Amino acid sequence: DRLFFVILLTWFLFYFGHRMYKAYAQIIVNGQVMLEKMSVNFTDEIRIKKMMVEEGDEVVAGDSLFSYVVETPGLNRLDKIYNKYDGNNNWFLREKMAVTRQIQLKKSDRQGINTLIQLKKEELEALKKRVYLGSELSHKIEPVKTKIQELENEKSSLTSEINVLYDYLQRLRQQEMLAISMNQKAIEEELAAKSAFESLVLYYTTPITGLIGQIQKQENEVCYQSESVMTIHKLGVIKIKAYFLPEHANDIAIGDEVTVVFEDGSKSKGLVQNFYISTYPMPPEFQKRYEPTTRSIVVDIVPKDEYEAENWLSYYKMSVKVVKSRFKMLQ
Known part of the structure; x- marks a missing residue:
């Protein structure tokens, strides 16, 4: 009986100690694996003529992504004449x-x-x-x-x-x-x-190597000055956007090491590259339903080394858990 009591006491001490450690010694927040991206937009209003890529395509700097024309007063007349004759009148x-x-x-x-x-x-x-x-x-x-x-x-x-x-x-x-x-x-x-x-048709070539993200405009649509045609995610420049609560602000510093836990249970190491003091609404997928919108501090986390960076690419766009120790000695 004494041995059983000792084992049970040890288990309780370990369990509550682990819970206390996670509650007070660690900060666990949500994050998402992201690639650095650029938006494709123009200073003039343009009309997309032919889209040459699809979302998820990998492109190399210099590849043509789409053709377009700059909207001008006489463009519609040319467009109508261009498409008027069908050649099928028998x-x-x-x-x-x-x-x-x-x-x-x-x-x-x-x-x-x-x-x-x-x-x-x-x-x-x-x-x-x-x-x-x-x-x-x-x-x-x-x-x-x-x-x-x-x-x-x-x-x-x-x-x-x-x-x-x-x-x-x-x-x-x-x-x-x-x-x-x-x-x-x-x-x-x-x-x-x-x-x-x-002679008016122009071709947009990507200045970077990367992956095609969301395409906002389709063929024959007009893209206005304030709008974006698509986004391009830079390959190799991968990071995690983590969302810390405002009360964690004093526990975050540039260069801090964090542990990243992926959805399949594997773990990796990352470093805090930057964080933004202003709070931002937490993405909808991390919000609890029927509760007020939670604001968070956005933290950029980069891989600790090249090996980790290559490993992160396979988890692009996936959600992760970011574990940050409150104490330097425990990192």
Whole structure:
């Protein structure tokens, strides 16, 4: 029993000692692994024409990221001309095919009527012979003549319709030639506008090597003077933004060593590079829900050496815990 009591007492002393150490000897705060970044913005209003990168792409200094034009009063007119001609207008072809088909059908109908007229005329001649011989009555001749006349009238009507269609087809061909001529002018105007427009297109090249961050503007969007097109994160210049409470201000000094605990449980060493006395709202992901906005002191923490810096890159944009000892001797 005495041994059990000693073990239990030792465990309680260790547990409460550890809790007291963490509560009073250590400061544990939230942080996020960040790369130093630059914003891409302009002194003039510009319109993005073509975006050549996506978020997360790695770029090298000198790479073209996007093309753009500076907004000017005459730019919209050039842009409209540039995109006006579509080259897909085949209405004349469809209409000519339809008219030609109608002509063929009406010619076929007329040929059929010609055949009927010929048959009726033969029937009329045979009927006249029988009447002459007295085997048929003469009153049967008149209906056949009437039918032949009706067929002749129908044939004449079809011929007139065919002639009208031929005239329309001829006008279509003339209009098509005129349209081709006009389209040729439109094409020439488009090519001239394209040449003038392309002379205004500029390309933005990155001055640094890094990763493409958030892209705020898409193709054909206007970027105003106060806005940013995108952000570029500098490779190799990695740090952690840590958020200390205002009451920790006296425990922070440039050059202090801290322990960084990543989400997978691995640990690393870093140094306080800079901190900002003014307090800033803590990022939403570190705020407690339904509680007033907490303000914090932002602290920049850099890797202790190159090995640590290379290790931090794999945790880019991840949340971390930053552990800072209150006592120099415990760092």
